[in-house]
Amino acid sequence: MKKYILGLFAVAVVASCVSQQERAMKSADKDFILKAANENFAKKKWKNALALYDRLANLVAGTDDFPNVGFNTAYANYYDKSYKLAGHQFKNFAVNFPKDPRAEEAAYMSALCYYEGSMDYNLDQSSTELAINELQDFLTNYPNSERSKNISQLIDELSYKLEFKAYENGRQYFKMGEYKAANVALENVLEDFPSTKLRPKIYDYIMKSRYELATKSIYSLKEERIESALTYVKMVEKELPNTEYAKTASDLKAKLEKEKEHFAVVKKETEAKIAALTAKQKKEAEKLASQDKKEQQIKDQISNEKQAKQMQRDSAALQTPPPAATFKIKR
16 A cells, blocks of 8 residues: 555656646746756756756846856756757857856866767767867966866867877778878878877887888889888887887898898899890990991982082083074075
8 A cells, every 4th residue: 555655656746747847838937937947957857958948048038047047058958968069058158158157167168068079089080179179268268277187188188089090090001001101191190299199109100111111112212211111110229219119120120131131132133234234225226326327328429429420411511512503594
């Protein structure tokens, strides 16, 4: 019997709450709607509270209740994980009510909403970049705030996410065998994030990429790439002594030195072959040039002989007098 009574009481409470929500949704009484909305907010019934706060927006405009409704609406959206909307609402509150004691809190919550809305590192990071900008704006506007230390930590966390995404892009290029692209991408990470904590790993992949480029390069680029790889592994040995990366660098250096020696032999043989081929081609060219010269001389001789004969004929024609003139006698 006792359980039955408790069950009826629970049903009655639920029915009362539902009926109150329904009445508030249909009511035009601002105070009644506001009371119901605030009760839902206190009970963490975010969706019910938001439905009523939405109805109140126009009803409380210009009244003392307007800031409270806006502030609670932003928090309800935040707890309901609608971070983008909540961030926008908190930001509007901070801008529209700069003298309100809660303005700094709203500005902080706005930045926090953008932080919460940041996507995982393997997804588009435009939301992360926006969050960093919003967090930095808070530091600029409230440099002495107690929350500044926390904000700095959040910025560092988001920055690392951007670093890691850029690093992963470079690492993926390496795994796909796109060593030149990997080298460029990872060097960009070092340039864009000079204080990155991923520097040792980035060094490791860059020197491995340069090693692969050197050993698998075409002849015309091989010597340059071997020297580039050797320079880099020596730098890693110096920058990261007594580490696994220094050991890897030492192993790669030994392999590159052997590659360099082998290429020196190949280069010498290749240059000798090129020199021999060049000499042969030069000799053949000289032979062809000599033949062409002889042919031209013969042509010139024939042409000269023709010209001489023609001159003789022309001279004889000039020296031969014309025949005497004859006249016909009329009969």
